[in-house]
């Protein structure tokens with residue numbers, strides 16, 4: 267069985283009298299270590315998929331099997347443990363704590379898991395060895411996103427979930443960030459899932475899942491993904 271298998275996952279939100287269907291019968295699979303791009307326009311339902319895969323939300327119906335276990339059946343305590351140990355999150359706007367240094371931001375995450383990597387080591391790995399004592403406000407957007415990647419990697423999770431990781435960055439800085447995610451997948455064996463509306467990023471994925479109007483429209487495998495260095499947008 268695939269490492270991740272989402273089967274007929276539906277998520278509805280009740281807003282007074284109105285029911286909003288954010289995901290409708292979503293099904294797809296991701297193999298372990300695969301770099302996956304989930305592509306779709308704004309409002310398509312991508313973040314909903316990511317929130318459910320990350321254990322931040324539960325589906326209304328359907329199965330979300332990760333490493334053989336259906337996390338859709340998890341209670342709050344099980345979801346907390348899953349979020350802590352299995353998942354590293356990277357968001358569009360970094361979500362760093364402003365009054366903690368880069369190192370302290372990373373340590374905050376690593377302190378909640380048993381098999382954490384040293385904060386300094388991961389900050390060095392993302393090229394920020396000389397900025398560990400800087401506060402987020404003293405770092406550029408790209409540097410802040412690299413701290414966020416270090417924070418996610420420090421927990422040593424199996425899965426990295428990235429929601430528009432380059433959405434707030436310029437082309438050159440965005441590429442640096444994508445190269446780190448590419449390396450986390452190709453060298454460190456993480457299962458990296460990137461959500462984006464930027465269709466140029468599809469080329470870097472081993473698998474591309476197209477979502478539109480709450481549904482999976484297409485799943486395309488790339489036998490020869492393009493290295494991030496060669497992607498233009």
Ligand SMILES: Nc1ncnc2c1ncn2[C@@H]1O[C@H](COP(=O)(O)OP(=O)(O)OP(=O)(O)O)[C@@H](O)[C@H]1O
Nearest residue numbers: 279286287288306307308309310311312313314315
């Ligand atoms: N908590 C919520 N309550 C009500 N509706 C929601 C909630 N979360 C998402 N939705 C709705 O579900 C639909 C899908 O939203 P979602 O955020 O998953 O899309 P998206 O593809 O990630 O879009 P974007 O790229 O703009 O973030 C939208 O119509 C959105 O308004």
